Amino acid sequence: MKPRLKGVTPAIALVNPKYPHNVGAVVRAASCWGASQVIWTGHRVPHPTDSGIDFRLPREERMRGYRDVEMVKEEYFFDIFDKDVVPVAVEVRPQSENLMDFVHPEKALYVFGPEDGGLQRVHLQLCHRFITIPTAHCLNLSAAVNIVLFHRMQQLYNEGHYAGLTANEMLVENRGLIANC
Numbered sequence: 001m002k003p004r005l006k007g008v009t010p011a012i013a014l015v016n017p018k019y020p021h022n023v024g025a026v027v028r029a030a031s032c033w034g035a036s037q038v039i040w041t042g043h044r045v046p047h048p049t050d051s052g053i054d055f056r057l058p059r060e061e062r063m064r065g066y067r068d069v070e071m072v073k074e075e076y077f078f079d080i081f082d083k084d085v086v087p088v089a090v091e092v093r094p095q096s097e098n099l100m101d102f103v104h105p106e107k108a109l110y111v112f113g114p115e116d117g118g119l120q121r122v123h124l125q126l127c128h129r130f131i132t133i134p135t136a137h138c139l140n141l142s143a144a145v146n147i148v149l150f151h152r153m154q155q156l157y158n159e160g161h162y163a164g165l166t167a168n169e170m171l172v173e174n175r176g177l178i179a180n181c
Contacts, residue, residue, distance in 0.1 A: 005072060007081035008036040009107040010152065012145055015123055016042030018115040024057035025142030030069040033149035035110075039072040039080075042114070047073035078109075078126050085109050089127035090148060091119050096132040104152045105129070115141050 012035050017023050023038070023045050030038050048057060048071070057071075074080060078087065086105035090112050111127055113119040119127075133139060133147055156162060162170065
């Protein structure tokens with residue numbers, strides 16, 4: 001019997017993603033912006049450790065920071081989180097909050113639909129909040145994740161969580177001195 005997986009926030013859930021390169025880019029975004037887990041469902045993108053499959057996510061899994069992000073393939077991902085998690089569907093709906101005005105919950109689980117469709121009713125019913133990214137056109141899945149996670153970090157910064165830190169101090173990896181920081 002495999003041990004029960006525990007959800008850790010902030011986390012990203014991708015419902016039946018279509019392209020491995022988007023999952024890889026989401027792992028990279030999670031690493032860059034401080035999300036703990038990337039969870040995905042469906043059969044279209046296998047997990048790199050699925051037995052019998054010689055598969056790895058494109059490029060991003062070779063990034064050092066990828067080790068900081070737990071990659072999970074789990075169909076019933078809502079069940080692995082504690083009851084105080086706040087599932088946030090990133091979906092265009094009449095009652096969705098504009099991301100620009102959105103106050104991110106501390107224990108957020110951001111839920112994204114597939115590249116070729118929206119979230120299904122079963123997922124929407126389990127989400128407590130709904131947000132939309134105000135763009136003129138649809139975004140690529142990984143671009144949408146980056147924008148939401150950047151907005152979260154910007155909000156934390158504005159609240160004083162990163163106040164006074166230079167760009168070099170925020171970097172985890174050594175990329176050399178950044179001028180004028």
